[in-house]
Amino acid sequence: MKLFYKPGACSVAPHIVMRECDFDFTLVRVDTAAGVTERGEPWLEINPRGQVPALMFDDGTLLTEVAAITQYLADLKPDRQLLAEAGSLTRYQTLEWLSYLSSEIHKRFAPLFRKEAADAYKSLLKLQLNQRFIDISNQLGDKPWLQGSRFTLADCYLYPIWRWATALKIAREETDALQAWAARVEARPTVQAVLQAEGIEPLTGDERRPQ
Ligand SMILES: N[C@@H](CCC(=O)N[C@@H](CS)C(=O)NCC(=O)O)C(=O)O
Known part of the structure; x- marks a missing residue:
């Protein structure tokens, strides 16, 4: 492939x-x-x-x-249990996350990277995104991953999106749980291999990454 x-x-x-x-x-x-x-x-x-x-x-x-x-x-x-078996509610909760991230979060970013988008529109998008990330952070709370103890497709999709939020300085307040989650994501050897292969930097320094 x-x-x-x-x-x-x-x-x-x-x-x-x-x-x-x-x-x-x-x-x-x-x-x-x-x-x-x-x-x-x-x-x-x-x-x-x-x-x-x-x-x-x-x-x-x-x-x-x-x-x-x-x-x-x-x-x-x-x-690998990134997605639970068909018929289980857990699976549809992962799909719920994928759908939410795709339609409500991911697509709001595209205009933020375009010069021709009006500033007022960009401000509105940032305001909406800010609120959604605070909400996601609250949903995460003390859980290690979005759906609890299991790292799933939802975490895989949120990670690049949270990188853009960080680059654009969105939701820097009230998102401690998300920031701690990002450090956990980046502690995964697979994610480190992705960053290396794509030539991109982690969000969190070694000192913040859980060992
Ligand atoms: N709905 C698509 C969105 C894909 C998408 O937005 N890709 C962006 C990168 S994150 C892209 O290729 N942008 C370049 C372009 O649109 O020309 C998906 O879920 O895969």
Whole structure:
């Protein structure tokens, strides 16, 4: 399998899943702005939707969307318990998180990275995001992971999103639980491997990362 990614983008989520599940895969970096992969292939010919992540199978079939790719991968390796079995409420609570993160959080970030978006609109988005992150932090509370004692797809997806929030200085107050969670995420060897492979920095220094 090939995972098309952009460093630090939402493709970090399936990248973490790939490593948590020990898949044999090839990473292919995409410059979405230039519309070309690191191999010089026109990106829109591979993925007409133009976005990362995209997962390509050996026969050339493409699967896109963070929620679909991560569920597919997790279901191939149920023993990793990133997604509970079909029929269990826990599974649908993970899907609830994926849906919420995708529709209510992830998409609010896109205009914040665009010069042409009006400042008043950006301020509104930041206000809304700020409140949602405080809420997520409150939901986390003392739990190690979003759904309790088990690291799931929900944590994999929230991690790149929380990185953008940190970069844009959103929700720096009242989010201690989220900040502690990020340190736990970054203590995972799989996440460290992702950061290294993508050439991106952790949010938390060694002194803040639990050993
Ligand atoms: N709904 C898509 C969103 C994907 C998305 O927004 N990807 C961004 C990176 S986080 C991207 O490729 N942006 C470049 C572009 O839109 O040109 C998913 O869940 O995978």
